[in-house]
Amino acid sequence: MTAARIVAPIIFVVSFSGFLGTQTLYPMGKVKIIIVCTFIGAVTDLILNILLMPSYSYNAAAISYLGAEIATSLSMFLIAHKMIPVSYFNKDVLLYSVSAILMGIGLFLMTFIHMEDFIQLLSMFIVGLIIYIGMLMLKRDAFA
Structure with a gap:
């Protein structure tokens, strides 16, 4: 590893x-x-x-x-x-957590694709951004 x-x-x-x-x-x-x-x-x-x-x-x-x-x-x-006095388990926290976990899984899977280092870094940045923002847009979040 x-x-x-x-x-x-x-x-x-x-x-x-x-x-x-x-x-x-x-x-x-x-x-x-x-x-x-x-x-x-x-x-x-x-x-x-x-x-x-x-x-x-x-x-x-x-x-x-x-x-x-x-x-x-x-x-x-x-x-x-x-x-x-903060609730850690509410709808917003769940949305951000699920979005981050999905982004992490997507980026982890991309580590198995062999590319030039810079191309892989750039690709992972773009894919991570698309997954995370896509999830926020899907849930109609104010940050998206």
């Missing part, structure tokens, strides 16, 4: 932590929580790198990065979920 495939779920994890941190906790003045959670992620990254690097080489860095982001997001959620 390539490092790119290992870190692919990072799109969802970073989006979630970005929503919690930058969009929610920071405006509420809860910067200390963000710092603590970022520290938890950094320690997780360091520990995973030390444990995995001898056996998995550069893939260890990808696994550690993903693990650190998951640790950051999970700790942010566990610490802050009682302070945030």
